[in-house]
Amino acid sequence: AQKVTQAQTEISVVEKEDVTLDCVYETRDTTYYLFWYKQPPSGELVFLIRRNSFDEQNEISGRYSWNFQKSTSSFNFTITASQVVDSAVYFCALSGFETGGFKTIFGAGTRLFVKA
Amino acid sequence: GAGVSQSPRYKVAKRGQDVALRCDPISGHVSLFWYQQALGQGPEFLTYFQNEAQLDKSGLPSDRFFAERPEGSVSTLKIQRTQQEDSAVYLCASSLSRPPPYNEQFFGPGTRLTVL
Numbered sequence: 001a002q003k004v005t006q007a008q009t010e011i012s013v014v015e016k017e018d019v020t021l022d023c024v025y026e027t028r029d030t031t032y033y034l035f036w037y038k039q040p041p042s043g044e045l046v047f048l049i050r051r052n053s054f055d056e057q058n059e060i061s062g063r064y065s066w067n068f069q070k071s072t073s074s075f076n077f078t079i080t081a082s083q084v085v086d087s088a089v090y091f092c093a094l095s096g097f098e099t100g101g102f103k104t105i106f107g108a109g110t111r112l113f114v115k116a
Numbered sequence: 117g118a119g120v121s122q123s124p125r126y127k128v129a130k131r132g133q134d135v136a137l138r139c140d141p142i143s144g145h146v147s148l149f150w151y152q153q154a155l156g157q158g159p160e161f162l163t164y165f166q167n168e169a170q171l172d173k174s175g176l177p178s179d180r181f182f183a184e185r186p187e188g189s190v191s192t193l194k195i196q197r198t199q200q201e202d203s204a205v206y207l208c209a210s211s212l213s214r215p216p217p218y219n220e221q222f223f224g225p226g227t228r229l230t231v232l
Contacts, residue, residue: 004158033218043205044119045159047220091158095218102172104149104221106158 002027002100004092006107013082014115021077021090021110029053029096034068034075039089039109048090051075082114118142120224122208128230129198137193137227141210149221150183150193151207159207165191198231205229 003026013019025034036048049059051068059066063080079086089109094100121140129135141148146167151159152175162181164172167188176183180198185191195202205228209221 035220037223042225044225045207045209045221045223047222050218050220052218093158097218101174102149102164103161103175106151106160108156108158 002029002094002096002103002105004094004105004107006092006110008110009108010111010113012113012115015084016081018078018080019082019112019114021079021092021112023075023077023092023107025073025075025092025094027094027096027099029098029100031098032094032096032100035093035095035104036066036075036077037091037093037106039091041088045091048077079112082112084114084116087112087114120208120210120222122206122224122227124227125225126228126230128232130232131199132197134194134196135198135229137195137206137229139191139193139208139210139224141189141191141208142212142222143189145210145212145222147211147213147221148185148191149209149211150191151209152177153205153207153226155204162193162206195229198229200231203229203231 005024032053034051037045067076091109092107095104148165150162153159161175165185180196182194205226207226208224213219
């Protein structure tokens with residue numbers, strides 16, 4: 001079975017601090033994709049990044065960076081110099097067609113509070 | 117509009133009533149997904165459409181739940197004889213790609229269903 005675990009339920013930081021959101025996944029698929037989505041208070045999930053299982057290169061996009069390590073089945077997300085606008089719930093997700101079919105499996109989310 | 121829209125945004129139903137939730141995906145998007153999001157949890161997959169074909173309905177919790185997309189665009193999720201445990205936010209997402217759903221999904225704002 002496929003599973004995504006986000007062990008951090010809530011994180012609170014002060015503006016300009018760096019923060020890392022953890023994601024650990026389980027799958028038997030050899031080909032799979034990992035995602036991060038942001039859900040602001042308005043409710044709409046917003047896509048942030050997709051990674052396939054064959055590409056372990058870390059990625060940086062502005063203040064956001066992602067660390068994918070197959071050896072530990074982790075796909076962690078770091079926000080550098082956090083801002084109040086980063087306050088949201090962040091979901092890690094997994095898709096693998098071999099065992100998951102058309103499903104995307106989401107973690108329970110990490111709620112990030114960034115205080116001014 | 118350019119995004120996924122859902123209606124109604126809020127629905128209150130008495131236990132036992134039938135409800136219908138509508139999703140307008142982004143024009144031209146082949147794939148359409150329905151998710152159920154309970155309070156404090158990540159979205160849980162309900163069903164998947166490729167155009168008008170429902171290719172996966174394994175996440176529908178019971179036979180009271182029914183989804184359709186007759187012309188391959190607008191989709192309706194119907195819940196018959198609602199029960200209190202059906203209270204949740206129902207999210208619709210669309211994606212340009214054909215299956216498997218490895219591409220990013222664009223989410224609507226959701227319909228918050230409260231069953232009294």
